[in-house]
Amino acid sequence: MAEPLLQTDNVRKSFGGLTALDGVSLEVRAGGVAGLIGPNGSGKTTLFNVISGFAAPDVGEVRFDGARIDGLSPDRIARRGLVRTFQASLNPQAMTVMENLLLAPQQQVGEGVLAALFRPGAIRRQEDQALERAWEILAQIKLDHQADTPAGSLSGGQKKLLMMGQALMVRPKLLLLDEPVAGVNPRLIDGIVGVIRALQSQGQNFLIVEHNMQVVRRLCDSVTVLDAGQIIASGATDEVLQRDDVLRAYLARQSGR
Amino acid sequence: MIEFLTYLLTIIGIWAILALSLNLQYGLTGLVNLGHIAFFMLGAYGSTILTVVVGTNVVVGLIGGVLLAAAFGALIALPTAHLQQDYWAISTLAAAEIVRLFFKNTTIGGTYQGGPHGYSDIPQPLLDTLGNQGFGIFYLVLVAGFVALSWGLVQWLTGMPFGRALKAIREGDEVPRALGKDARWLRIRAMALGGGVAGLAGVLYAHFNAFVDPTYFKPLETFIVWSMVILGGAGNHLGALVGSLIIQAIYNSTRFLAGAVPIDADTLGSLRMVAIGVLIILVIMFLPNGLVPERVRRYAHTRRRQGSD
Ligand SMILES: Nc1ncnc2c1ncn2[C@@H]1O[C@H](COP(=O)(O)OP(=O)(O)OP(=O)(O)O)[C@@H](O)[C@H]1O
Ligand SMILES: [Mg+2]
Numbered sequence: 378m379a380e381p382l383l384q385t386d387n388v389r390k391s392f393g394g395l396t397a398l399d400g401v402s403l404e405v406r407a408g409g410v411a412g413l414i415g416p417n418g419s420g421k422t423t424l425f426n427v428i429s430g431f432a433a434p435d436v437g438e439v440r441f442d443g444a445r446i447d448g449l450s451p452d453r454i455a456r457r458g459l460v461r462t463f464q465a466s467l468n469p470q471a472m473t474v475m476e477n478l479l480l481a482p483q484q485q486v487g488e489g490v491l492a493a494l495f496r497p498g499a500i501r502r503q504e505d506q507a508l509e510r511a512w513e514i515l516a517q518i519k520l521d522h523q524a525d526t527p528a529g530s531l532s533g534g535q536k537k538l539l540m541m542g543q544a545l546m547v548r549p550k551l552l553l554l555d556e557p558v559a560g561v562n563p564r565l566i567d568g569i570v571g572v573i574r575a576l577q578s579q580g581q582n583f584l585i586v587e588h589n590m591q592v593v594r595r596l597c598d599s600v601t602v603l604d605a606g607q608i609i610a611s612g613a614t615d616e617v618l619q620r621d622d623v624l625r626a627y628l629a630r631q632s633g634r
Numbered sequence: 635m636i637e638f639l640t641y642l643l644t645i646i647g648i649w650a651i652l653a654l655s656l657n658l659q660y661g662l663t664g665l666v667n668l669g670h671i672a673f674f675m676l677g678a679y680g681s682t683i684l685t686v687v688v689g690t691n692v693v694v695g696l697i698g699g700v701l702l703a704a705a706f707g708a709l710i711a712l713p714t715a716h717l718q719q720d721y722w723a724i725s726t727l728a729a730a731e732i733v734r735l736f737f738k739n740t741t742i743g744g745t746y747q748g749g750p751h752g753y754s755d756i757p758q759p760l761l762d763t764l765g766n767q768g769f770g771i772f773y774l775v776l777v778a779g780f781v782a783l784s785w786g787l788v789q790w791l792t793g794m795p796f797g798r799a800l801k802a803i804r805e806g807d808e809v810p811r812a813l814g815k816d817a818r819w820l821r822i823r824a825m826a827l828g829g830g831v832a833g834l835a836g837v838l839y840a841h842f843n844a845f846v847d848p849t850y851f852k853p854l855e856t857f858i859v860w861s862m863v864i865l866g867g868a869g870n871h872l873g874a875l876v877g878s879l880i881i882q883a884i885y886n887s888t889r890f891l892a893g894a895v896p897i898d899a900d901t902l903g904s905l906r907m908v909a910i911g912v913l914i915i916l917v918i919m920f921l922p923n924g925l926v927p928e929r930v931r932r933y934a935h936t937r938r939r940q941g942s943d
Contacts, residue, residue, distance in 0.1 A: 452813075487796055512936075
């Protein structure tokens with residue numbers, strides 16, 4: 378079998394006395410939607426931080442697309458094709474929805490000063506393409522009527538959608554979404570599930586952290602379960618979600634989901 | 635009177651260039667640079683040393699001064715990756731004083747040149763041909779041209795994807811970095827570009843005044859540039875121009891007020907700083923976005939066009 382797209386090997390991460398990740402070895406294969414679930418505080422976001430370069434692992438390796446990426450800066454990892462979203466909105470508040478989306482694409486000629494001087498045509502073409510794509514995405518995430526609204530004025534759910542829209546602008550090799558539908562209303566959740574499914578069928582790879590089990594069932598081909606910094610189960614979604622130990626880990630700490 | 639007016643407008647123009655450059659660094663990129671006057675000094679001293687000591691012509695002096703200031707900008711941007719914003723701000727203040735004290739304690743070009751003596755007889759282009767009054771007007775036109783050029787440059791950069799990325803890092807690194815933007819390299823470039831433009835102002839000042847010494851470049855001057863940017867409206871380049879006009883008018887008001895009010899010149903001199911201070915407090919309280927707030931680029935109108943084709 379081919380090498381996994383993303384692989385963490387025995388990753389450990391502690392904060393003072395607290396072990397957030399206790400030897401996590403995760404594999405994400407290309408060509409599907411992978412899920413990462415687990416109770417609050419089980420280390421999902423920390424694992425995202427380690428994978429995306431925002432936190433360095435104490436021990437262990439992270440490999441992506443055939444090369445080690447632990448120790449690289451977040452922006453370099455992103456330029457290699459691994460882009461993540463954040464659980465809480467950190468988007469530039471003073472920038473509008475559209476500016477946030479147009480910020481996202483990589484390899485923008487106009488981000489270089491000299492290139493900007495000598496290649497105005499290339500910049501215009503890129504901007505036009507980005508704009509066209511941004512309007513498509515805005516329609517999908519139902520923000521097309523608020524293109525010129527500052528991100529800071531959006532509701533909590535809309536901010537999540539904006540962040541996801543921004544990540545979709547990039548079309549990276551692997552997209553890490555940290556709770557993409559938390560705080561989003563049910564109607565729109567259906568829309569987002571549809572968008573992710575459609576992109577997946579076009580070859581977009583995802584790793585998704587999500588607490589909404591219905592969404593996990595509908596989206597994820599495979600699921601990994603973290604509990605207290607350790608992987609307790611991993612495999613096809615239907616099978617994993619039926620296992621007793623998974624249900625216990627989940628239900629013991631989370632009620633009503 | 636005409637002579638004073640050309641003088642005042644020239645000074646306003648030179649400071650407008652300074653304000654524009656700080657607006658690129660702070661207004662657009664959010665870099666709290668408290669050492670802005672160092673760029674001005676490096677431009678002024680760079681060009682002065684080249685023209686007076688080395689003996690180059692003014693154009694070479696100008697290019698040298700601008701490059702020196704730009705290089706310094708890139709240099710002080712390096713630690714931004716490791717320092718928190720507020721610590722970095724303090725370090726810029728210190729860096730500017732180091733530059734000033736370096737020139738105060740170094741004589742370059744002879745015993746009575748440089749150091750605390752400063753430099754006199756800095757060449758004033760075309761002074762001999764044009765005479766005093768002609769030179770004043772020529773220089774005003776020259777400065778106005780450079781103001782227009784600087785304004786065009788920062789305005790153009792702001793509208794570019796480059797400016798958009800700078801605006802993004804103004805509010806934190808996480809999202810830009812997660813998208814693959816090299817935040818540090820963006821900051822280095824913003825500091826270098828802003829530094830170069832501020833250096834240009836310094837060059838223009840040196841060849842206008844024909845004399846510079848280290849007392850011209852104290853931290854107070856940085857405060858004056860900041861007050862221009864805050865009053866005008868951080869992030870709006872037109873605001874930077876408006877701010878420099880108003881602040882310089884207050885700063886030079888002693889000249890027109892001296893006869894008109896019953897206060898002696900010394901007191902009046904100190905009062906103008908009080909006036910600027912009070913004005914800035916009022917602006918921060920009642921007009922936090924300044925007289926000409928930052929403008930938002932709108933895209934709603936691009937929608938139908940995109941949809942129809
Ligand atoms: N920067 C940090 N400093 C100290 N402790 C941290 C830090 N980041 C995470 N932790 C701790 O690590 C543990 C795992 O946190 P993490 O955010 O990864 O959980 P999570 O699985 O994403 O939870 P949730 O579902 O609530 O988002 C928690 O106990 C948290 O308090
Ligand atoms: Mg989390």
